[in-house]
Amino acid sequence: MEISSSAASTEYDRLIARHHAMRLRRQILAPAPAFQAPAVRGAAVRGSAVPGAASGPGGVPSDGGASRGGALYDGASCDGAADQRLILSTLGLVTPFADLIDHLYRFMFLRRPYLRSLFPASMEFQQAHLERMFTYLVEHLDRPAELADTLGRLGRDHRKLGVRPVHYEAFEEALCAAIRHRAGSQWNEELEAAWVRMLRFSVGAMVAGAESALTEPPYWHAVVVGHDRRRPDVAVLRVRTGEPYPYRAGQYGTVEHPLLPHTWRQYSMGCAPRADNEVEFHVRRTGPGGVSEALVERTAVGDRLRLGPPRGSLMPADDTRDLLLVAGGTGLAPMKAIVEELAEHRPRGRRVHLFVGARDRADLYDWPALSELGGRKPWLELIPVADDDPAGGAAGGAAGGAAGGSAGGAAGGRRLAEAVGRRGDWSDHLACVSGPAGMVDEVRTRLVAAGLPPARVHHDPVLGR
Known part of the structure; x- marks a missing residue:
């Protein structure tokens, strides 16, 4: 089946026109915000016409697969826990998610080929991300306020991709087709309706998040002003944005390289916010052909990048306990930013202990900057933990950040966690952990087992490089 470019353009114009018409209708009939983080209670309406049935939350037009089965989720009330139970009880019909998503994208691009340009050439990372997102949605559907907050931030970030509310209709249609394909003869309207309600809840929260950020750019243009291998x-990259990049120490942002359009990867900022709009990123090459390789191998001063909105909340702003910072690999970047921030705005008496894991002493890549800072700040203790060090993390010597390697693997993660555990009692501290997944899990498990409450062990999602 082929769709001509003129037909695709006509279809796209039709969707855009209908989206704007429905948005105007909502503004006239219901001037209040279209989406509210719900106190979720039952509202699955089947087989009946109700006001607003022509659009989903955030003004997403709904037809075809969305309304078939008569299910409406208006984003304001729904029994999320009941939908969660239904989806979980029938999950075997549509999983593995990888197969569901593969069919979803195949159908969407066949039906609306013009949407393909919104995605990177390689869909592998995108499909893996969506698989994690489906898992997250199902697991948190019974916690709508928490889910809406996360999705709102995601919607704010998705503006950089050029995603508009009307695009979600195409996604919904493709999801319904994929569910029907996977479930086969066991498909039923109730199953599809639960997925549609979950999706419309998500879309409503994402659209609300995007609309709440209309006063800020969807992305920031940046010029590389330093590239230190x-x-x-x-590599440690320094970039300068044309206008202030509103991040906080400990956050991360997404980066797009011109060699890989529409391919965004997450990297933590490695410095506290600066008046000259300069931002530092620590990047480790993780494989061929990706953004990390482009940034390490094929980037020079003068090159232009794009930065997505800052995200994450590694260090709470309202907690003034002594800090335990644990970094592995280029997870050192956010810790360095936090230390720089505290050097300027540290509450009186607050102490900071920074553990840094590495394969060996030669693998400590940012020690000069840290040692210079630590030499001037008696409240900062730097503790290197190298895999080849029989002392297992004694203070002193050349401390710094790790380039990864075994510091992020099972053995390296255990060694770093053991060094942290031996060092002292951290039960009265606030802990921030950053690095590869294995290391983060090892350190977090050790700290919680030693008496530090889980709520005081902070870490952002492991960053994709």
């Missing part, structure tokens, strides 16, 4: 596989 610290190791064969590690």
Whole structure:
């Protein structure tokens, strides 16, 4: 089946026109915000016409697969826990998610080929991300306020991709087709309706998040002003944005390289906010052909990048306990930013202990900057933990950040966690952990087992490089 470019353009214009018409209708009939973080209670309406049935939350037009089965989720009230139970009880019909998503994208691009340009050439990372997102949605559907908050931030970030509310209709249609394909003869309207309600809830929260950020750019243009190759596989990049990039120490942002359009990867900022709009990123090359390789191997001063909105909340602003910071690999970047921030705005008496894991002493790539800072700040203790160090993390010597390697693997993660555990009692501290997934899990498990409440062990999602 082929769809001509003129037909695709006509279809796209039709969707855009209908989207704007429905948005105007909502503004006239219901001037209040279209989406509210719900106190979720039952509202699955089947087989009946109700006001507003022509659009989903955030003004997403709904036809075809969305309304078939008569299910409406208006984003204001729904029994999320009941939908969660239904979806979980029938999950075997549509999983594995990888197969569901593969069919979803195949159908969507066949039906609306013009949407393909919104996605990167390689869909592998995108499909893996959506698989994690489906898992997250199902697991949190019974916690709508928490889910809406996360999705609102995601919607704010998705503006950089050029996603408009009307695009979600195409996604919904494709999801319904994929569910029907996977479930086969066991498909039923109730199953599809639960997925549609979950999706419309998500879309409503994402659209609300996007609309709440209309006063800020969807992305920031940045020029590379420094590219320092610290190791064969590690580079520290300094970029300058044309206008202030509103991040906080400990956050991360997404980066797009011109060699890989529509391919965004997450990297933590490695410095506290600066008046000259300069931002630092620590990047380790993780494989061929990706953004990390482009940033390490094929980037020079003067090149232009794009930065997505800052995200994450590694360090709470309202907690003034002594800090335990644990970094592995280029997870050192947000810790360095936090230390720089505290150097300027540290509450009186607050102490900071920074553990840094590495394969060996030669693998410590940012020690000069840290040692200079630590030498001037008696409240900061730097503790290197190298895999080849029989002392297992004694203070002193050349401390710094790790380029990764075994510091992020099972053995390296255990060694770093053991060094942290031996060092002292951290039960009265606030802990921030950053680095590869294995290391983060090892350190978090050790700290919680030693008596530190889980709520005081903070870490952002492991960053994709």
